[in-house]
Amino acid sequence: MNIDFIQKYAPLYVQAAKLTVVIGVIGTVLAAAVGLLCALAKYFKIPVARQIASVYIELSRNTPLIVQLFFLYFGLPKAGIRLSSEACGVIGLAFLGGSYMAESFLSGLKSVGKIQLESAESLGMKRGQLMRYIVVPQAAAVSVPSVCANVIFLLKETSVFSAVSLADLMYVAKDLIGMYYNTGEALLMLVAAYLIIILPISVLFSVLERRLKRARN
């Protein structure tokens, strides 16, 4: 193990980690927004919008992220649309994650039974009140575990960004291995970097899930 090598190149990883986190977080937040819109379109059976959502979800879930990125990075320029590596990363992640998020939110919304809705209606609640006080709190509690799983999944998926020349963690590691053949050190730092980013989030999520358990009873 070459400690000097690790010390020398650790700052490169820190820089790459920042990029990974920024793009990962923006992409994940957008994915959640897209997912929520799709879930609502399907839940309320909004004409046209729900069909679009269904097509999008199938397209998104059944193609790999790297293919989606290639389409954005190499395909769109043929149509005259040129996106930066960063933009491709964010859009790609949002496109992939949106469908997973949609399914998570939708399963939460659908978990609130008909009898709950009828009870709320019988108490004179309007549609908006019923959603706000009865459906959303219960649906959120059901959705949280799978939304958390999606967030971690999406952050890990950022590792394919190097394919569109984004200088993320994976990119730095491959670069170092290519230049110096210090495979062990380079990969060790890569693993450590991902763990440092994702492990705290995992722990945070499991605490959150425990807290929300009550609402799911």
Place this chain on the structure above:
Amino acid sequence: MTEQEQNASAANPPEHIIDISGLVKSFGDNVVLDGIDMSVSRGEVVVLIGPSGCGKSTLLRCLNGLEPIQGGSISLHGEPVVYGSKSLYKIRQKIGMVFQSYDLFPHLTVLKNIMLSPIKVQKRSKEDTEKEAMELLERVGLADKAKSYPSELSGGQKQRVAICRSLIMNPEIMLLDEITAALDPEMVHEVLNVVLDLAKNGTTMMIVTHEMAFAEAVADRIIFLDGGSIIEQGVPSEFFKRPQTERAERFLKTFTYSK
């Protein structure tokens, strides 16, 4: 009562809370209610009985606008109850409904379950609502469960809370749809006692039940439904001793056993 008031009450027939005329309800080709005419007066307790699938529960659900109807009309105090209408939520505040399955909101405590609607729908003050909610819980013997979540309650306790949750809205009428059908026998009693207490205090109710002893005790009027129509109705003492129709007699026999 002054003489004047006595005269007034003698002159006026009892005030109708619910009026149903020619109600037809079908699911596809299956006609579940075939021309129901009836009304419920203030303070009256009407119990609907009849074989499974005779349309009793469907009738209650129609009254609350939970089901679209195919014919006839329903009105509460002269206001039409129309499925899907914009003003339905206003009428529903005057109709309390308790379902067979435990339908408390699982994410809220017992107290919050009861307080949610008065505060959010009727915009009543939190202090008054909480006071009234506690009084209601006291009345059904569950004041110590105010801070519990529904998952910590037994079925019988949940139903008593559900009754409180409807009562706090000060409904004109309570609709109880087989509220003890999913309960263990020893819990049936505690729930039905609460309903008997309501009846004693003059709450107008329409009740669907399979508990014949309870029906006899609580009802001012029994309505026997079969095949989507009212076959027979009368005061419980008459109905249970001397049913007028062969169908009612046959139905009542299914509740007695002899070797």
